[in-house]
Amino acid sequence: MYVDESSNIGLTVSSYLTNYLESYSTYLTNNYLLKEGINLDEAYNNFNISYEQLSSKNYILSLIISLSITYIIMSIVLSSGNMATGATATERENGTLETILTFPIKKSELIIGKYLSCATIGIISSLIAFILMIIGILFAESHYTMFESTKLIVNFPTIISSVITIIVASLFISGIAIMLCGMSKSYKEAQSSVSFLNMLTIIPLFLSMSEANIKTIYYLIPIFNHEQIIMDVFNNNFIMSNFLLTIVSSIVYIIILIYLVIRAYNNEKVLFTN
Numbered sequence: 005m006y007v008d009e010s011s012n013i014g015l016t017v018s019s020y021l022t023n024y025l026e027s028y029s030t031y032l033t034n035n036y037l038l039k040e041g042i043n044l045d046e047a048y049n050n051f052n053i054s055y056e057q058l059s060s061k062n063y064i065l066s067l068i069i070s071l072s073i074t075y076i077i078m079s080i081v082l083s084s085g086n087m088a089t090g091a092t093a094t095e096r097e098n099g100t101l102e103t104i105l106t107f108p109i110k111k112s113e114l115i116i117g118k119y120l121s122c123a124t125i126g127i128i129s130s131l132i133a134f135i136l137m138i139i140g141i142l143f144a145e146s147h148y149t150m151f152e153s154t155k156l157i158v159n160f161p162t163i164i165s166s167v168i169t170i171i172v173a174s175l176f177i178s179g180i181a182i183m184l185c186g187m188s189k190s191y192k193e194a195q196s197s198v199s200f201l202n203m204l205t206i207i208p209l210f211l212s213m214s215e216a217n218i219k220t221i222y223y224l225i226p227i228f229n230h231e232q233i234i235m236d237v238f239n240n241n242f243i244m245s246n247f248l249l250t251i252v253s254s255i256v257y258i259i260i261l262i263y264l265v266i267r268a269y270n271n272e273k274v275l276f277t278n
Contacts, residue, residue: 065141065156069238070209072137073231076170077205079133080177084126085198088181091118093194112266119182119262126174134170162237165247169237172254173230177201179261180226186268201227208232223249226257 005021008014037047141156184197208231211218223229229250236242 066235066239068141068144069137069156070235072133072141073234074205074209076130076133076137076234077173077177077227077231078202079129080126080170080174081181081198081201081205083129084122084174084178085181085185085201087122087125088118088178088185089191089194089198091121092182092185093188093191111269115182115266115269116262119178119265122178122182123175126178127171130170130174131167134166156238157240162242165237165242166234168251169230169233169247172251172258173227175258176226176230176254176261179258179265183261183265183268186265205231208235220246220249224253226254229253 005018007018034044037044138156138158142158145156180201181198184201185194188194188197204227208228211228211232218232223232223246229246233242233247233250236246
């Protein structure tokens, strides 16, 4: 058979003829075997091939979980970041911050109140996103054929460890947002600073997709460790020492952040920067 591979029509015709000749050859072979009294099943099916999944990791489920957790952390950044922007940069530009400071309240109490409001918004939005993630995956498992092989493990330990991690992540990200927005000179600069945090939340997603070897020391990295712990929980890779390392290190970071924010807001140049 002579074929011009540079021609699409030639390739199509050759493919059609090849399939036809192979089918005709199979037809002749089957007729010959039947005439000789040979069972076709015994002639062709000499052995069966079966595949067994050795890896405990389901790629589709892992990808869905990685994407969902990334969006959960992004929801914390967006909600707490917008709250922090309004509570700091917007008040400073509108001149309402000076009025608030005339009230009989300590600056530390004022800043902690703003911080807790940002953290509360972040916790609420992230918990809603977390609940929607679980409901969405469970619904997909029971209603769509392509998700039949997935199995999301939802029990009390996974829920508790995930919720604790989400709360700690909200507290940390809110502290970062308050500090960045407080140091910004304008509302637009504060928004740009918060947008930078969103970019950091994508890094763990790429690492999980590349199946990189995650070492214990990586669980000291903020934001990354929060996402990775929740991924570990739902991918059956949970290790208690990594979880404790994440929580303890995050608490230390949060205390340092609160101290730095209060100290920064005691500086009038930060409070009244135009």
